[in-house]
Amino acid sequence: MTATTTVPHEVVARDRWLRRLLQGQELVMALIGLGLAIFFTIYSSAFGSADNGPTLASYVAPIMIFAVAEVFVLTLGEIDLSVGQVYVLSPFLVVFLNNAGVSVIISILISLAISALIGCFNGLVTVRLRVPSFITTLGTVFALKGVVLLSSNGIQVNPAGTGTLANVLGGWSFSEIAWAFGIAVICHVIFRRTSFGLHITAVGGNQIASGEAGIKVGAIKIWCFVICAFLGGFMGILDGYHIGSLNPGTDGLTLMFYGVAAAVIGGTALTGGRGTMIGAAIGAIVLGILEDGFNIIGVNAFAYQLVLGLAILGAMILNVQLERVRSGRIEGRGSFARLLLRIGGRRART
Numbered sequence: 001m002t003a004t005t006t007v008p009h010e011v012v013a014r015d016r017w018l019r020r021l022l023q024g025q026e027l028v029m030a031l032i033g034l035g036l037a038i039f040f041t042i043y044s045s046a047f048g049s050a051d052n053g054p055t056l057a058s059y060v061a062p063i064m065i066f067a068v069a070e071v072f073v074l075t076l077g078e079i080d081l082s083v084g085q086v087y088v089l090s091p092f093l094v095v096f097l098n099n100a101g102v103s104v105i106i107s108i109l110i111s112l113a114i115s116a117l118i119g120c121f122n123g124l125v126t127v128r129l130r131v132p133s134f135i136t137t138l139g140t141v142f143a144l145k146g147v148v149l150l151s152s153n154g155i156q157v158n159p160a161g162t163g164t165l166a167n168v169l170g171g172w173s174f175s176e177i178a179w180a181f182g183i184a185v186i187c188h189v190i191f192r193r194t195s196f197g198l199h200i201t202a203v204g205g206n207q208i209a210s211g212e213a214g215i216k217v218g219a220i221k222i223w224c225f226v227i228c229a230f231l232g233g234f235m236g237i238l239d240g241y242h243i244g245s246l247n248p249g250t251d252g253l254t255l256m257f258y259g260v261a262a263a264v265i266g267g268t269a270l271t272g273g274r275g276t277m278i279g280a281a282i283g284a285i286v287l288g289i290l291e292d293g294f295n296i297i298g299v300n301a302f303a304y305q306l307v308l309g310l311a312i313l314g315a316m317i318l319n320v321q322l323e324r325v326r327s328g329r330i331e332g333r334g335s336f337a338r339l340l341l342r343i344g345g346r347r348a349r350t
Contacts (some may be wrong), residue, residue, distance in 0.1 A: 003009055025267035026279040038203075040293035047296050055079030058242065060288030061176035062235055066259025067266070067280035068187045069231035072224040074263055075204045077272025078133040080225060082122060083232035083259075084252030086115050089144050090233035090277035091159055091240030092248065098160035107160060115233025116226045118144070124197035133225075141253060144203040152248040159240040170241030179238055181281070183231065188277035194322065200224060204272030216271060232256075237295055262287050265315040 041048035067082065073080045090111045122140055126133045158168070170176050174220035203210045203220050211217045226297035232252075240246050264270060266279025267285065287308065294304050 012347050022328050026282055027265055029282045036289045037241050037341040044296050052116055056292045057174055057177035059292050060285050062178040063262050063287055064180040064184055064281050064284035065231055065235040067284045068184050069228040070259050070263050071248035071275045071280050072227050075200050075275030076221055077204050080228045081137040083228050084256030085141045086229050086232040087236035088250045088252045089148050090115050090236035091246050093149055095160045104161035112233050116230045119226040119229025120127045123225035127218040127221050131321050148248045154248055156245055156247050158245055165240045170238040176242050184277055184281040191277050228234055261312050265311055
């Protein structure tokens with residue numbers, strides 16, 4: 001005779017609700033960001049003041065654009081290290097072209113086209129020559145850095161153009177963050193509402209099966225590198241106008257890693273197959289709040305690096321466990337995913 005175990009309807013409903021909550025890493029990060037904002041506001045009234053708004057926006061905007069750019073390639077299981085150096089190169093191209101007699105607007109368009117071509121090069125080398133994207137884009141980083149330093153002689157210059165165009169592109173205090181949110185929304189629509197976006201996720205999840213299903217895997221990868229580099233170049237132009245000067249020694253690589261960190265913290269898997277533009281944007285906001293808050297309360301800058309590293313590790317661990325919840329693979333007495341479900345009453349019985 002065997003005993004029959006039944007699970008009440010309310011427990012099943014609670015289990016289903018908890019699964020949905022666990023699957024929404026974006027919500028978890030949003031709550032963390034809100035908690036951090038409240039903490040820093042209580043600790044120092046300067047954080048919540050209107051005067052701090054432009055400062056916070058200047059921290060968040062670059063990371064957000066880099067994050068959504070990296071989501072395109074990270075979801076494929078690839079990475080673009082060179083996008084940070086494209087960010088440095090792009091505004092210098094505008095200055096060089098403008099000094100050569102080209103109008104500012106045309107110079108910007110040509111600079112963005114060159115940025116996209118750099119991404120195309122990265123994609124072609126990765127896809128056609130089968131060189132790992134890490135190696136391909138690492139080589140591109142040093143090549144572009146050399147181009148910037150040689151062409152500028154290591155001298156800091158001012159961005160090309162002034163007036164309304166400069167204000168729209170970054171001169172106004174909140175123009176950068178407005179562009180960042182706009183780009184995040186557009187990328188989210190592309191990622192979730194178009195066949196191109198769905199194909200990105202499919203290729204990242206199973207490249208062989210995607211190819212057998214008729215998806216042009218190589219073209220998808222190349223286009224993602226193009227988009228990533230294009231956004232990096234555009235961010236460089238925005239930041240050039242926002243800061244008001246161009247430094248050839250700017251560390252674009254670190255900013256790129258901040259973008260990757262924001263994407264991963266927001267729920268994008270480094271191994272591919274899962275990406276979220278909303279999560280990347282929220283991750284950027286969280287990192288911006290952390291950096292701004294630490295500066296205001298006087299915490300050593302090295303502490304921010306420590307927290308960032310721990311956040312990435314924690315996000316990766318959480319990503320793995322949440323993926324087990326999504327797929328239903330929660331076996332094992334030591335499973336963290338099983339523990340999360342137990343908290344919600346998964347093991348409740350009558």
